[in-house]
Amino acid sequence: MAPVETVADIDLLIEARWIIPVQPAGLTLERHAVAIHEGRILAVLPIDDARRQFRPREIRPLTDHILMPGLVNLHVHAAMTLMRGLADDLPLMRWLQEAIWPAEGRHVSPGFVRDGSLLAAAEMLRGGITTCNDMYFFPEAAAEAFSRVGLRAMLGITVLDFPTQYAADADDYLRKGLAARDAWRHDPLIGFTLAPHAPYTVSDRTFERVGGLAEELDLPIHIHLHETATEVADSLRDHGLRPIARLDRLGLLGPGLIGVHAVHLSPEDIDRLATHHCSIAHCPTSNMKLASGAAPMAAVAERGLRIGLGSDGTASNNRLDLFREMHQAALLAKLTTGDAGALPAHRVLRMATLDGAAALGLDDRIGSIEPGKAADLCAVRLDDVDTLPCYDPASHLIYVLGRESVSDVWVAGRQALKDGTLLQISNTELSSLARLWQNRLRQ
Numbered sequence: 536m537a538p539v540e541t542v543a544d545i546d547l548l549i550e551a552r553w554i555i556p557v558q559p560a561g562l563t564l565e566r567h568a569v570a571i572h573e574g575r576i577l578a579v580l581p582i583d584d585a586r587r588q589f590r591p592r593e594i595r596p597l598t599d600h601i602l603m604p605g606l607v608n609l610h611v612h613a614a615m616t617l618m619r620g621l622a623d624d625l626p627l628m629r630w631l632q633e634a635i636w637p638a639e640g641r642h643v644s645p646g647f648v649r650d651g652s653l654l655a656a657a658e659m660l661r662g663g664i665t666t667c668n669d670m671y672f673f674p675e676a677a678a679e680a681f682s683r684v685g686l687r688a689m690l691g692i693t694v695l696d697f698p699t700q701y702a703a704d705a706d707d708y709l710r711k712g713l714a715a716r717d718a719w720r721h722d723p724l725i726g727f728t729l730a731p732h733a734p735y736t737v738s739d740r741t742f743e744r745v746g747g748l749a750e751e752l753d754l755p756i757h758i759h760l761h762e763t764a765t766e767v768a769d770s771l772r773d774h775g776l777r778p779i780a781r782l783d784r785l786g787l788l789g790p791g792l793i794g795v796h797a798v799h800l801s802p803e804d805i806d807r808l809a810t811h812h813c814s815i816a817h818c819p820t821s822n823m824k825l826a827s828g829a830a831p832m833a834a835v836a837e838r839g840l841r842i843g844l845g846s847d848g849t850a851s852n853n854r855l856d857l858f859r860e861m862h863q864a865a866l867l868a869k870l871t872t873g874d875a876g877a878l879p880a881h882r883v884l885r886m887a888t889l890d891g892a893a894a895l896g897l898d899d900r901i902g903s904i905e906p907g908k909a910a911d912l913c914a915v916r917l918d919d920v921d922t923l924p925c926y927d928p929a930s931h932l933i934y935v936l937g938r939e940s941v942s943d944v945w946v947a948g949r950q951a952l953k954d955g956t957l958l959q960i961s962n963t964e965l966s967s968l969a970r971l972w973q974n975r976l977r978q
């Protein structure tokens with residue numbers, strides 16, 4: 536008697552020319568399929584086996600594509616997209632004090648954050664980003680925007696020790712941010728971090744408060760850290776300690792801490808971060824554009840630290856493009872070490888996916904194509920003659936392809952981008968929002 540095969544009804548079967556699951560590491564599968572049901576990955580298996588085992592409601596053939604996990608943008612200020620190109624060719628402190636902070640003082644509001652975050656979310660999804668780690672004001676307005684287009688997001692409960700349009704003092708920032716978290720706590724795609732802006736804008740007392748809350752509420756801490764040489768020098772002058780040593784003394788270093796930039800690191804700084812299992816959000820383009828420096832990520836990777844990639848805001852980048860960040864991270868590591876083998880392609884891809892997810896404490900849910908994980912996926916076309924031939928798809932993702940090759944994106948099994956077109960929002964709406972705010976900011 537022939538064995539009886541049970542055929543399972545599922546929502547979606549994606550059949551791909553190549554799949555790079557990221558975990559197991561270094562693997563590229565050919566002519567495999569991903570079976571998806573109720574937003575989750577059920578199986579990754581050869582296409583012929585998948586057709587026998589599953590009866591999908593929808594099949595998406597990707598005949599000339601690479602299917603990979605959705606990218607994780609580990610550092611962004613989404614709403615700042617409304618200030619894209621507002622002030623360029625300035626160093627960090629002049630850029631902040633002369634251009635960005637005054638513009639924010641005049642314009643930041645819930646509407647600004649909602650519209651700016653909507654533009655950012657659309658740009659990120661189109662470029663294969665399925666999760667972002669955002670830091671800005673009015674997080675409830677950002678959550679609304681991300682939720683509308685179906686982008687997974689971690690929102691910062693931003694804290695500063697000076698007043699802005701959003702809040703009066705540290706207590707006020709925390710109270711408002713925690714209220715936003717309460718309002719969104721049941722949304723499966725929205726999470727929160729505590730986001731003390733930077734060592735130079737937050738006092739010891741506030742840091743201690745943030746550390747206590749992080750422990751009590753089990754939230755990651757998202758902070759700009761060692762971005763410029765001036766930041767380190769000022770901290771030595773004002774506190775007698777480098778910023779990382781100061782955070783260590785205040786009890787903030789731990790596996791939940793995401794230090795953004797980490798450009799100016801001494802061997803002791805790297806040791807402290809490694810001892811406490813901290814993560815780094817590496818933002819190579821922003822660091823180059825603001826002339827902050829070259830973050831020593833090859834050395835940091837060798838020490839075993841977790842590194843994810845971030846775009847930073849469009850005001851300092853000026854794109855939310857993780858394909859570009861992957862390219863820059865790989866090249867910068869080689870340039871600064873004189874070693875062409877520094878940060879190879881599969882490693883950089885892991886930084887932009889699974890390691891970013893792990894930094895956010897989400898690696899049990901996203902970051903790789905494995906059964907049981909959410910179907911956060913990105914498909915990249917490889918049929919353009921400018922991208923051929925292709926001997927190694929992983930190397931193509933880092934050194935050849937750009938975000939314009941992204942064709943399809945799913946977040947938790949829900950399609951957000953299909954053949955290059957966003958499904959939840961129109962380009963007409965997005966461009967009219969951009970024009971509206973450009974007119975206001977120009978005044």
Ligand SMILES: [Zn+2]
Nearest residue numbers: 612759847848
């Ligand atoms: Zn930033």
